Amino acid sequence: MSICFDDNKKIFKLDTQRTTYMIGLTQEGYVGHVYYGARLESACAAHLLRTGEPPFTPGVLPSEKAAFLDTLPMEYPTGGVSGYRETALELLNELGQNGCELFYRSYTIEEGKPELEGLPSSFKGAAADGEVMTLRLLLEDPVLNVTVELRYSVFEKEDVITRSAVITNAADKTRTIRKAYSACLDLDNEDMELITLTGAWGRERHIERQKVRHGRTYVGSTRGYTSHQEHPFIALVTPETTQKTGSAYAMHFVYSGNFRAQAELSQWDNVRMTMGIDPDRFTWVLDPGCSFAVPECVLTYSECGLGRMSRNLHDFYRNHMIRSPWLHRERPILINNWEATYFNFDTEKLLSIVREAKKCGIEMLVMDDGWFGHRNLDDSSLGDWYVNEEKIKGGLKYLTEEVNKIGLKFGIWFEPEAISPDSDLFRAHPDWALQISGREGTLSRGQYVLDYSRKEVRDAIYDMISGILRSANIDYVKWDMNRSISDIGNLVLPPERQQEISHRYVLGVYELQERLTKDFPDLLLENCAGGGARFDPGMIYYSPQIWCSDDMDSVERLRIQEGTELAYPLSVMGAHVCCAPNHTTGRILPFETRGHVALSGTFGYELDITKIPDEDREMIQAQTQQYHQFHSLIADGDYYRIHSWNDEQPYDCWGTVAKDGSEALFTYVQVLAKPNQHSKKIRLDGLDPQGVYELRTYGSETKNPMNGEIMAHIEDGVYTGEELMKAGILAGAVPGDYRSRLWHLVRK
Ligand code: GLA
Numbered sequence: 066m067s068i069c070f071d072d073n074k075k076i077f078k079l080d081t082q083r084t085t086y087m088i089g090l091t092q093e094g095y096v097g098h099v100y101y102g103a104r105l106e107s108a109c110a111a112h113l114l115r116t117g118e119p120p121f122t123p124g125v126l127p128s129e130k131a132a133f134l135d136t137l138p139m140e141y142p143t144g145g146v147s148g149y150r151e152t153a154l155e156l157l158n159e160l161g162q163n164g165c166e167l168f169y170r171s172y173t174i175e176e177g178k179p180e181l182e183g184l185p186s187s188f189k190g191a192a193a194d195g196e197v198m199t200l201r202l203l204l205e206d207p208v209l210n211v212t213v214e215l216r217y218s219v220f221e222k223e224d225v226i227t228r229s230a231v232i233t234n235a236a237d238k239t240r241t242i243r244k245a246y247s248a249c250l251d252l253d254n255e256d257m258e259l260i261t262l263t264g265a266w267g268r269e270r271h272i273e274r275q276k277v278r279h280g281r282t283y284v285g286s287t288r289g290y291t292s293h294q295e296h297p298f299i300a301l302v303t304p305e306t307t308q309k310t311g312s313a314y315a316m317h318f319v320y321s322g323n324f325r326a327q328a329e330l331s332q333w334d335n336v337r338m339t340m341g342i343d344p345d346r347f348t349w350v351l352d353p354g355c356s357f358a359v360p361e362c363v364l365t366y367s368e369c370g371l372g373r374m375s376r377n378l379h380d381f382y383r384n385h386m387i388r389s390p391w392l393h394r395e396r397p398i399l400i401n402n403w404e405a406t407y408f409n410f411d412t413e414k415l416l417s418i419v420r421e422a423k424k425c426g427i428e429m430l431v432m433d434d435g436w437f438g439h440r441n442l443d444d445s446s447l448g449d450w451y452v453n454e455e456k457i458k459g460g461l462k463y464l465t466e467e468v469n470k471i472g473l474k475f476g477i478w479f480e481p482e483a484i485s486p487d488s489d490l491f492r493a494h495p496d497w498a499l500q501i502s503g504r505e506g507t508l509s510r511g512q513y514v515l516d517y518s519r520k521e522v523r524d525a526i527y528d529m530i531s532g533i534l535r536s537a538n539i540d541y542v543k544w545d546m547n548r549s550i551s552d553i554g555n556l557v558l559p560p561e562r563q564q565e566i567s568h569r570y571v572l573g574v575y576e577l578q579e580r581l582t583k584d585f586p587d588l589l590l591e592n593c594a595g596g597g598a599r600f601d602p603g604m605i606y607y608s609p610q611i612w613c614s615d616d617m618d619s620v621e622r623l624r625i626q627e628g629t630e631l632a633y634p635l636s637v638m639g640a641h642v643c644c645a646p647n648h649t650t651g652r653i654l655p656f657e658t659r660g661h662v663a664l665s666g667t668f669g670y671e672l673d674i675t676k677i678p679d680e681d682r683e684m685i686q687a688q689t690q691q692y693h694q695f696h697s698l699i700a701d702g703d704y705y706r707i708h709s710w711n712d713e714q715p716y717d718c719w720g721t722v723a724k725d726g727s728e729a730l731f732t733y734v735q736v737l738a739k740p741n742q743h744s745k746k747i748r749l750d751g752l753d754p755q756g757v758y759e760l761r762t763y764g765s766e767t768k769n770p771m772n773g774e775i776m777a778h779i780e781d782g783v784y785t786g787e788e789l790m791k792a793g794i795l796a797g798a799v800p801g802d803y804r805s806r807l808w809h810l811v812r813k
Contacts, residue, residue, distance in 0.1 A: 066198070067079065067080050067081065067196050067198050067219045067221045068080075068174045068198045068217075068219055069174075070172065071109065074089075074111045075090040076088070076099060076110075076111050077089075077172070077200060078105075078109075079219045079226060080104060080219070080221070081104070081221045081223070081224040081225065082195070082222055082224055083104050083224050083367075083368070084101070084102065084103065084224050084226075084365075085100060085101070085103070085104045086100070086101045086219075086226050086364075087099035087101070087105075087110055087113075088202070089113075089114040090169050091137070093168070094168035094169045095137060095139065095168065095169070096139065096140045096141065096167065096169050096202060096204060097114045097137050097140065098139060098140050099111065099114050099138070100113055101252070101366055102312070102366060102368070103366075103368045114138070130146070130147060134146070134148030135147060135148050135150065136333055138251035138335070139251060140249060141153045141154060141204070141230065141249060143155070143156070143165040143166060143206075144163060144164075144243075145162075145163040145164030145165055146166045150329055150331050150337050151249070151281065151327060151329050151337050151339050152244065152246075153244075153245070153246040153248075153249045153341065154167075154213065154230075154242075154244060154245055154246070155242070155243040155244040155245075155344070156211060156232075156240055156241065156242060156243065157240065158209060158238070158240065159238040159239055163243065164208075164209075165206050165209060165211070166206055167204040167213055168204060168205055168207070169203075169204055170205050171202075172200060172202050173200075173201045174198060174201075175201070176197070176198055176199075177189045177197055177198070177199065178197055179199060181231075181358045181360070181361060183358070183572050183575065184319070184320075184361065184572070184575065184603075185360075185361075185386075185575060185603045185604075185607065186227070186229065186319060186360075186606070187218070187220070187227055187361065187363070187381070187385040187386050188385055188386075188388075190384050190385045195220060195221040196219075196221040197218060197220055197385075198218070198219050198221075199216060199217065199218045199219070200217045200218075201214050201215070201216055202214070202215040202217075209236060209240060210234075210235045210236035211233065211234055211235065211236065211240055211351075212232075212233045213230055213231070213232050214230060214231045214233070216228065216229045216230065216231070223380045223381040223384065223385070224365055224367070224377045225363055225364065225365045225378075225381045225385075226364045226365075227319075227361050227363050228247055228248040228361070228362050228364065229358065229359055229360065229361045230245070230247065230359045231358050231359075232245060232351065232356060232357045232359070233356040234351040234352065234353055234355055235353075236353060237353050239350060239351065239352055239353065241348060241561075242348065242351055243344065243347075244342075244347070245341065245342065245347075245349070245359045246325075246339050246340060246341025246344075246359070247320075247340055247342075247359045247360055247362035248316055248338075248339065248340045248341070248362035248364060249337060249338070250316070250337070250339075250364070251335055251336075251337050252335060253334070253336075254277070254334045254335055254336050255303050255312070256276075256303060256304050257276075257301045257302070257303065257328070257330075257336050258274050258275060258277060259274070259275055259276075259277050259300070259301060259328050260272060260273070260274050260299065260301075260302060260313075260371075261273050261296070261298070261299055261326075262295070262296035262298050262628045262629075262631065262632070263284065263294060263295050263296070264293055264294060264296075264625075264628075265294060266293045266596060266598070266615065267293075267596065267615055267621070268614070268624065269293050269296075269597040269598070269613070269614045269625055269628070269629075270296055270597065270600070270625055270628030271624050271625070271628050272624075272631060274302075277301070277330050277336055278330060279331075280329070280330065281328075281329045282328050282329075283325050283326060283327035284296070284299065284326050285323070285324055285325035285326065285327075285343050286322070286323050286343065287323050287343055287345065287346055288323070288549035288550060288598075289322060289514070289549060289550025289551075289570065290321060290546060290549070290550065290571075290594055290598060291320075291321055291322070291324070291598060291599045291600065291601045293595070293597065293598040295326075296601075297317065297318035297320060297324045297326055297340065297602075298315065298316070298318070298326070298631075298632050299315070299316055299326040299327075299328065299338065299340070300313050300314060300315040300316075300371070300374065301313070301314045301328060301336060302314075306370055306371065307370050308370050308372040308706050308750075309369060309370045309372055310370045311368075311370050312366070312367070312368055313366070313370060313371050313373075313374040314364070314365075314366050315363075315366075315367075315374050315378065315632070316338060316340045316362055316363070316364055317362070317363040317602055318360065318362050318363075318603075319360055319361040319362065319386070319601070319603045319606070320342065320360040320361075320571070320601065320602075321571055321603040322342065322343075322567055322568060322570065323342060323347065323567055324340070324341065324342060325339070325341060325342075325343045325344065326339070326340045327339045327340075340362045341359065341360075341362070342568060346567050347564060347567060348561075348564035349565050350561055350562055350565070363378070363602060365381070371631065371706075372705060372750070375630065375631055375632065375704055375706070376703050376704060378633070378634075379633070379634040379703075379704055380634075382602065382605060382633065382634055383634050383701070386602060386605055386606055387605050387606070387609050388582070388607075389582070389589070389607075389608065389609035390586065390587060391589050391609045391610075392609050392636070393700065393701060395693065395696050395697070396589065396609075396610065396668070396696075397428035397429040397474050397589075398427050398428045398668055398689050398692055399427070399428070399429040399431050399476060399541070399641075399669035399670070400418060400422045400427045400429070400431070400669060400672075400674060401431040401641065401669060402415060402430070402432060403434065403671060404617075404643060404644065404648050405644075405671065405673035405674070406435075406673065407434075407435070408434065408443075409441075410432075410435065410456065411456045411457065412456070412457055412459055412464050413458075415430060415432060415464065416467055416468070416471070417675050418430065418673065418674055419467075419468050419471050419473050421674040422473060422670075422674055423471050423472050423473060425682060425686050425689060426685065426686055426690065427473065427669075427670060427674075427685070427689060429474040429475065429476055429541060430473050430475055431475075431477070431478065431543060431669075432464075432477050432478065433478040434480070435453075435456070436452060436453060436456060436457055436461075436477070436478075437450055438450075438451070438485075438488060438489075439453060439455075440453065443512075444485065444511040445485045445487040445488060446485055446487070446488050447485040447488060447512050448483065448484040448485060448488040448489070448490030448491060448515070448526075449488045449489050449490055450479065450526070450529035450530055450532075450533055451529070451533075452533075461533070461537045464537075465537040465539065466537075466538070469538060474540040474541065475537070475539055475540060476539065476540060476541030476542065476543065476589070477534075477541070477543070478542075478543045479530055479544055480544075480545045480546060481526050481530060481544060481577065482514060482515050482574065483512045483514065483515065483546070483547065483548070484497065484498050484513050484515050485511060485513075486506075486511075486512075486513065491513070494522075494525075496516075496556050497515055497519070497525075498513035498515060498552075499514045499515070499516050499550065499552045499554065499570075500552050500554060500555065500556070501552050501553075501554040502554065502556070504552070507552050509548035509549065509551070510547050510548050512547070512548060513552070514548065514550050516566075516570075517569075517570045517573030517574055517577070518555060518565075518566050518569035518573055519555065519557060520573075522573075523573050526577070527580060527581070530542075530581070531581075531584060531585075534588070539588075540587075540588070540589060541588065541589040541590075541591065542581070542588060542589075542590050542591070543612070544608070545593045545594065545595070546593070546598070546599055547594065548595070549598075550567075550570070553566050553567055553570075554566065575603070578590070578607040578608070579607065582608075589609070589610075590608040590609075591611065591612060591639060591667075592604045592607070592608045592610075592611045592612070593611065593612035593639070594612075595615065596612060596613070596614040596615035596616065597613045597629075599611070600629065605633070605637055609636065610637055610638070610639050610667045611637055611638070611639055613625060613626065613629055613638045613640060613666060615649065616647075616649045616650070617641055617642070617643035617649070617663075618643070618647040618649055618650040618654065619654050619659050619661075619662035619663070619734075619803070620650075620652065620654065620710075620736060620803060621649070621650060622640065622662050622663075623662065623710045623711075623717045623734060623736070626638060626640065626665060626666065627706065627710075627711055627719070630665075630704055630706070634700070635666060635700060636667070636700035636701070637667075639669075640662070640665060640666025640667060640669075641663055641668070641671040642656070642659045642660050642663045642669070642670045642672065643671050643672055644671075644673065644676075644677060645659075654803045655803055655804065655805075656677075656681040657805065658734065658803050658804065660685075660691075661732055661734070661764070661805040661806070662732070662734065664688070664691060664692060664695065664699065664732070664807075665699060665719070670685070691807070695730050698721055698723055698728055698729070698730050699730065701724070702721030702729070702730075703722045703723075703724060703751055704719070704721050705719065705720050705721070705722060705731075705749070705750040705751040707719055707720065707747060707748070707749060707750060708747070710734070710736050715735065715738075715739055716733065716735045716736055716745065716796075717733075717734045717736060718732065718796075719731065719732060722750075722751035722752060726751075726753035726756060726786070726812065727753075727811070727812045728809075728810065728811050728812065729749070729751065729752060729758075729809075730807060730808070730809050730810070731749060731807070731808040731810075732805065732808075733747065733796055733805060733806045733807075733808065734804070735796075735798075735799065735803070735804045735805070738798075738800055738801055738802050738804075743798055744779065744795035744796060744798050745796045745798065746792075746793040746794070746795060746796075747794055747795075747796050748790055748791065748792070748793040749790055749793070749794070749808075749810075750790055751790075752786035752789055752810070753786045754786045754787040754790065755785070755786065755787070756785065756786040756812040756813075757783060757784070757785055757786075757812065757813045758784055758785070758789065758810040758813070759782075759783050759810070759811050759813055760782055760783070760784060760789075760808055760809070760810050761808075761810075761811075762778035762780050762781050762806050762807070763806065763807040763808075764778070764804075764805060764806035764807060766778070769800070776797065776799060778797060778806070779795060779797040780794050780795065780796065780806075780808060783813070786812075789810075
């Protein structure tokens, strides 16, 4: 039983395989936080609730409310009645006054995990073998007559606890939610550092680490979607935390809209970690009898560093969040025509790509932006989801049949949330764009955003998209979203509900993706947003893969993919081989290195295969074979980060190890050559220490520039797991920048 209640001590204890989370009830009925950390087998730790500490110096009464609420570690702190650290919930009464105080009423413990209506959320999962249990704590504000059900689900095997809450208005008057976070965690400060994933278009999810200082430090999005810039993931770590050592507390938000993730170091030297919907752009009017579900937040704790934290999250998402039947299936190796042609293509051009692709072992064509309406540039036709037969001569059915005849599957691009001013849809329904009365709409990439809070808008788009999908043999959809959202208002909701639109919009996106995946259960759906601006746990509930970034330069990808892998399994990361020079950075990288780096993701090509040099095209054959050989190891194995280019090392190294330790694949990239360099000792990780492994290096042999001699791979040989992990192997130094190798290990 992973959840139990000690009635004498009034303590709830939630245990995973290696962690314990404890909640305590105070005499007054407040729900306090007791402990989160390494698993406690016996101890009760009730003393940690700290209910008896005196307040500030001039005060004498230990439990006077003002001071008490300011110091008590709390599970779901509320606003308006003192307690000046970050709150999780702010409610207004019918007079518009802000005040809320929650008292414990009852609890239930159940097997499995309830759904969150209208929202993506984790589930028990048929295949998972660990226990999943849920604790519901019912809290009440007797003055507002509002209840809050705090939900904690315990995923024993993955060391994950998820949190969410359902707020219900039991009064006969309206209540207004001004803020409703998903999780709050009070921790003692251990010289904590905050890890975040930050970036921009083309350089998403770079890892940053900073000391937590007094006050509030947060990342968030106010762009209406997850954003390129900041990511709904934070981890608190101690200064000594590395990949293998030290504490890591992580929070990850299952949501695809505005968010705020924060660490607040208070005067008492404790850190309050919070995660939830961005409160500045959110209000929800709760009518009598209505409930509001806050999105789910994923928590994990590792006492063995960041590596275990990542593996916990990877296993959790694979076992309990991704629903697609494609999760463990080998995804077709695709070729996407975006960087090959941009808008300039027709049936014949696409078929010429397909013919070449077939010869090299590529399995699917993805027709990107530009096939619909009269779109020849990014200034028109979004919303007109019918085929442009001037470009797609013979129609879509003809094209897909020809592609299938050659032997490839077919995928297609949509941007379902966008509307161009120059579109039939906008001309017919100008009110369908988000807008603020009396103001000219704000264009971004020449487009407005559709009002997905409205059902008739979603239905109309869905009819067009599903019509296209039924009109031809289409195996894959890339769902794109190419701008931050602005002008968040509409012409239908009353004034007091206008601030609900950002959240209603996100619920609308979820509803449409739910419909799409239900009606087309075998469809391979990829989410995308101008690259990786909507890469979040909410999206992987609908799509098993997300386009990681528009930047396919493999050196840039080292940072982007390392940041992404910190929280997501590799099977989720859309990664393609691009052409040279790279269209974003202008950098020219060896074709082999481009392949090795993309191999760690969903794998495909985004280049004009009819125009690349013959020697590159020849290499595709070997790369596609490697993908088939290594796919399940990469997608389903345990991830180990060995070295990081992000840490200013001249090289980068990571790998995946089969769950039973029988096989492993590590990728080594020498980013910059150093003069007079020697072989580098690399200590691998995750192997069976007693196992004897045969190591084979994949990577072209290098010619010594001094004498033209072929430099053989010095790494190949037979080693024990122990020596590979403790002593390491020598990565042979090769002349040249951006050189890479794969090390494949098979236990004998
Ligand atoms: C976004 C995507 C690209 C491509 C273009 C098309 O930028 O990330 O992959 O689909 O849109 O407009």
